[in-house]
Amino acid sequence: TERTTDPAPHEPRRDAGPGQGAGVVVVAGALYDRGRLLAARRSAPVELAGRWELPGGKLEPGESPEEALVRELREELGVEVEPGERIPGEWPLKPGYVLRVWTARLLSGEPRPLEDHDELRWLSRHELDSVDWLDQDRPAVAEAALRLPPA
Numbered sequence: 001t002e003r004t005t006d007p008a009p010h011e012p013r014r015d016a017g018p019g020q021g022a023g024v025v026v027v028a029g030a031l032y033d034r035g036r037l038l039a040a041r042r043s044a045p046v047e048l049a050g051r052w053e054l055p056g057g058k059l060e061p062g063e064s065p066e067e068a069l070v071r072e073l074r075e076e077l078g079v080e081v082e083p084g085e086r087i088p089g090e091w092p093l094k095p096g097y098v099l100r101v102w103t104a105r106l107l108s109g110e111p112r113p114l115e116d117h118d119e120l121r122w123l124s125r126h127e128l129d130s131v132d133w134l135d136q137d138r139p140a141v142a143e144a145a146l147r148l149p150p151a
């Protein structure tokens with residue numbers, strides 16, 4: 001979820017370079033239900049709108065990544081999830097931002113595009129290439145596909 005105030009004091013300068021830590025961590029969820037993976041189409045900002053992603057958002061101060069994931073998916077999709085394992089790897093976003101992905105299992109609720117998205121789709125393994133994923137999400141989606149539980 002994009003905050004309207006920019007940037008908060010805990011966030012690094014936009015030109016933070018190597019040796020300045022991970023910068024802003026964005027956590028996203030590979031959310032599974034009955035052998036399918038959830039894909040979410042972004043509605044904003046304009047340069048990302050229409051592209052598909054694993055839903056998530058920025059870590060807030062004091063939060064663990066798992067806590068941030070639970071909060072973001074509650075806010076954006078209206079569901080409760082249980083985080084699982086981290087998908088190995090880390091992918092650069094805009095300067096100073098990195099994407100890290102966890103698997104997650106749907107506990108309750110039916111995902112709805114409440115914030116940041118205008119469409120959601122549950123994709124089975126053979127449907128994963130049917131949407132235009134954000135470039136930075138593609139390696140995570142490939143890894144997530146390897147972990148798709150049976151239907």
Ligand code: DCM
Pocket residue numbers: 001002003026027028048053054055056057058093094097099116134136137
């Ligand atoms: N982002 C991304 N891939 C994701 C989730 C988020 O590239 N799976 C990017 C989009 C934004 C930033 O991370 O530039 C913060 O996301 P949000 O606006 O959802 O908080």
